[in-house]
Amino acid sequence: MSVIDLLIRSLPLLLQGALTTLWISLLGMALALVIGLLVAILALSGMRVLAWFAGVYVSFFRGTPLLVQLFIIYFGLANIIRFTPFQAIVIGLSLHFGAYIAESFRGAILSISEGQWEAARSLGLKPFHTFIYVILPQAWRRAIPSIWNSLIDVVKASSLASVVTVQELTNVADQISSASAVVLPILLEAAAIYWALTTLLDILQRYFERRYSYSDT
Amino acid sequence: MANATQQVQKLTRSRFLRLFALGCASAAVLIACASNPTGSTASDTATDTAGQPLVVGTEGTYPPFSFRDLQTNELAGYDIDVAREVANRLGRPIEFVPTQWKSMLASLDARRFDFVANQVSVTPERQQQYAFSEPYTVSGAVVIVSNDNPKQIQSVADLNGKVVGTTQGSNYAAAAEEAGAEVKYYSGIAQVLSDLQQNRVDAALNDRLYVLTELKEANYNVQAVGEPFNEEVTAFAFNQENEPLRDEVNQVLTEMKQDGTLASISEKWFGEDVSN
Numbered sequence: 389m390s391v392i393d394l395l396i397r398s399l400p401l402l403l404q405g406a407l408t409t410l411w412i413s414l415l416g417m418a419l420a421l422v423i424g425l426l427v428a429i430l431a432l433s434g435m436r437v438l439a440w441f442a443g444v445y446v447s448f449f450r451g452t453p454l455l456v457q458l459f460i461i462y463f464g465l466a467n468i469i470r471f472t473p474f475q476a477i478v479i480g481l482s483l484h485f486g487a488y489i490a491e492s493f494r495g496a497i498l499s500i501s502e503g504q505w506e507a508a509r510s511l512g513l514k515p516f517h518t519f520i521y522v523i524l525p526q527a528w529r530r531a532i533p534s535i536w537n538s539l540i541d542v543v544k545a546s547s548l549a550s551v552v553t554v555q556e557l558t559n560v561a562d563q564i565s566s567a568s569a570v571v572l573p574i575l576l577e578a579a580a581i582y583w584a585l586t587t588l589l590d591i592l593q594r595y596f597e598r599r600y601s602y603s604d605t
Numbered sequence: 606m607a608n609a610t611q612q613v614q615k616l617t618r619s620r621f622l623r624l625f626a627l628g629c630a631s632a633a634v635l636i637a638c639a640s641n642p643t644g645s646t647a648s649d650t651a652t653d654t655a656g657q658p659l660v661v662g663t664e665g666t667y668p669p670f671s672f673r674d675l676q677t678n679e680l681a682g683y684d685i686d687v688a689r690e691v692a693n694r695l696g697r698p699i700e701f702v703p704t705q706w707k708s709m710l711a712s713l714d715a716r717r718f719d720f721v722a723n724q725v726s727v728t729p730e731r732q733q734q735y736a737f738s739e740p741y742t743v744s745g746a747v748v749i750v751s752n753d754n755p756k757q758i759q760s761v762a763d764l765n766g767k768v769v770g771t772t773q774g775s776n777y778a779a780a781a782e783e784a785g786a787e788v789k790y791y792s793g794i795a796q797v798l799s800d801l802q803q804n805r806v807d808a809a810l811n812d813r814l815y816v817l818t819e820l821k822e823a824n825y826n827v828q829a830v831g832e833p834f835n836e837e838v839t840a841f842a843f844n845q846e847n848e849p850l851r852d853e854v855n856q857v858l859t860e861m862k863q864d865g866t867l868a869s870i871s872e873k874w875f876g877e878d879v880s881n
Contacts, residue, residue, distance in 0.1 A: 394675075401678060426629050433626030441630075459711065466715035519625070553662075553704045553712070563673040563703065566666035566795040569823035 391573050398564045398574060405560030406581045412474070412556060413543045413585070416481030420542060421535070423482055424489025431494050442490065449487035454545055457484055462552040477549035481542050488538040496531035497523060529600035536593045540586050557581060658698040661688050662718035665703030666793045669818045669874050670724050673703075683874040687741050688722040688841070690866060694857040705792060707773045710735070713844050720854070721842040724812065726776050731842070736851045738841040739858045741867060742879050745833035746780055747816050749801065749809040752826045756807045760831035770797040770806035777810035780835050802826045812837075814879055 431442035449457065462476040471479065500523050508518035550559035561578035565571045663671040665680055674681040680701050692699035701722075704712055712718050713735065720738070727737050750758050756767055765785035771777040773790045781788050789806055791797045797809045802825060813833045820829065843851040861867040868878040 397675065401675075429622055429629065430626045433623045435623055435626060438626050438630055459708070463708070463711045463715045463717075466717065515624070519622070551705050551708045553702050553708065553717075555703065559703065559705075562705075562793060562795075563665050564675065566793050567668055567672045567675055569795060569798075569819070569825060571795050571799045 391570055394564075394568055394570055395573055395577050398568075398577065401560055401564060402557060402574075402578055402581060405555060405557040405578075406585070408549075408555060409543070409546050409557040409582075410585065412477055412481065412546045412549055412554070415478045416485065416542045416546065417539050419478065419482030420485040420489050420538065423486030424535075424538075425493050427486060427490035428493035428497060431490065432497060446487045446490055449484050450491070454480060454484045454548055455551065458548055458552055473549070473552045473554045476552045477546065477554055480548075481545060484545070485538045485542050488541075489535055492531045492534040492538065493527065495534075496527035499530055500526050525600065529597075532593060532596055532600070536589065540589055543586050543589065544582065656697070658700040659688075659692045659695070659719050660700050660702060660717070661692075662702050662704045662709050662712050662721045663688075663723045664706055664709070664793075665701070666705075666795070667723065667815075669815075671722065683742070683870065684722040684724060686870045686873070687861075687867065690861060690870065691841075691854055691857050694860065695853060705773075706775065707792075710842075713842060716844055716846070719843070719847065719850060724839045725842040726837045726839050728776055734845070736843040736845045736848050738843070738851055738854050739862075740838035740840045740881075741858060742814070742839040742871075743881055744812050744814045744837055744839070744879060746777055746810050746835045746837065747813045747829045747833045748831050749798070749811055749816065749820070749827050749829050750807070751801050751804055752828055753804070754828075754830075755804055758808050758830060761810075761834050764808060767807035770800055770809045771811075772797065776837075781810055798823075798825045798827055814875060818875060 427442045427445055430438040431446070433439060458476060458480045461471060461480050462473065465471070504522055504526070505518060508522045509515075513522070546556060547558035549556045550562065557578050561574050565574040568574070663680065663684060665671055665673050667682070669682050670684040671680060671682045673679070680703070685701065688701075689699055702712075702718060704718075706723070709721055709723065713721055724742060725731070725737075727740060731737070746761075748758060748761055748764065750756075756763075758764065758767065761780070761784050764781060767786050768789055769781040769784075769786040770789050770791055771781060772794055773792060778788045778790070786808075789800075791800070794809075794811060794815070797806070797811075800806050801809050809827075813829075816829045820827065841851075841854060843854075858867070862880065867880045871878045871880045
């Protein structure tokens with residue numbers, strides 16, 4: 389079988405793996421965004437215990453390898469709670485990248501001038517409405533570039549799902565390359581699929597940046 | 606003055622954030638408490654009923670023992686066939702879980718598999734940690750070099766001071782270190798051979814049977830040198846708590862040896878009987 393034939397024949401298998409990668413990534417990204425925002429709020433709450441919790445959380449999940457975290461979640465906790473491989477990788481990705489995104493949100497929220505809070509208050513807005521309608525949209529806009537770094541990383545890091553036996557893109561590529569003894573072309577094919585997925589994210593980033601590109605200074 | 610303004614500012618921003626954070630924290634605690642009873646479904650030990658599938662860990666990247674057949678997209682290979690026949694005789698369905706070697710034994714520790722079918726060599730260290738079935742393969746390690754073989758390696762004795770590629774956690778690493786080599790680890794044998802062709806490592810160690818079959822068919826620019834060494838037997842590996850299942854598997858393995866089934870599976874993959 390020529391290499392070209394193999395690349396064509398392996399495409400459906402790889403795409404099947406890519407579908408799993410896509411699901412893992414979408415769930416991981418969504419949960420990481422939620423966790424990130426909540427942890428940022430805890431960190432800024434001004435309450436010592438909550439801020440301390442947020443600090444420890446960020447420090448641990450940003451400061452240890454995702455691979456190790458996955459082993460802890462999937463194997464280490466197995467006696468207490470048995471996550472399926474899919475659950476383990478989604479939890480791992482959201483906790484890990486939630487820590488990065490928390491820092492992006494925290495920085496962005498802090499960067500919105502206090503004057504905005506005061507102005508909103510003087511207009512009679514309740515704090516909740518101030519946060520939702522005034523602060524968060526501006527902070528979100530400023531956080532987009534750094535948050536998108538993390539989101540793209542989620543897609544790529546989802547390849548670690550293979551160590552917890554999820555049949556995702558990299559895992560499938562490994563199996564095809566060892567069955568066929570053709571390594572680099574198959575990996576390049578898989579890389580092209582990853583690139584396509586992250587390009588979709590790039591497009592989404594540009595859309596968000598356009599949508600929120602009003603002047604706020 | 607500045608201090609006073611700051612005070613006011615802090616109050617404006619943090620009043621909301623404080624309430625919100627408190628809300629989140631208490632919600633999280635509530636959810637954690639509520640989900641605890643359903644969340645902790647610890648594995649029941651030894652509830653093997655006839656209908657339950659045997660869950661078997663295997664790399665799926667190790668031809669001809671365990672690999673994905675690209676025609677059928679099913680796992681195939683010698684170990685796969687032997688495990689299937691075992692399950693068949695035990696009257697249980699079988700489910701293979703393709704797993705990288707580095708998480709294979711951890712999965713066994715965590716009882717995520719019933720056993721591992723992946724040419725697991727029986728070593729004294731492993732015997733302390735795991736329960737092994739009767740062996741179903743007898744083989745040995747062999748030295749693989751690239752065709753140009755720039756370091757002139759002819760046998761395992763020549764590995765002293767050389768760089769040897771091997772797969773993570775495999776017991777070839779120990780053999781290489783014994784010979785005085787520096788060991789480099791890869792995630793699979795395909796990556797080892799790929800680097801060997803480019804002389805990024807001086808040699809690789811692998812199973813004689815792998816070399817017998819795959820190396821001839823595959824288009825790697827590498828060759829085996831010297832005689833096989835370190836006779837090895839491989840067997841299914843079980844968690845030590847799972848000895849009852851191990852004993853059941855041993856019974857059918859013995860039957861398969863006696864009635865020639867094991868030998869004929871071996872003939873199919875290697876053209877000779879490698880099972881004893």
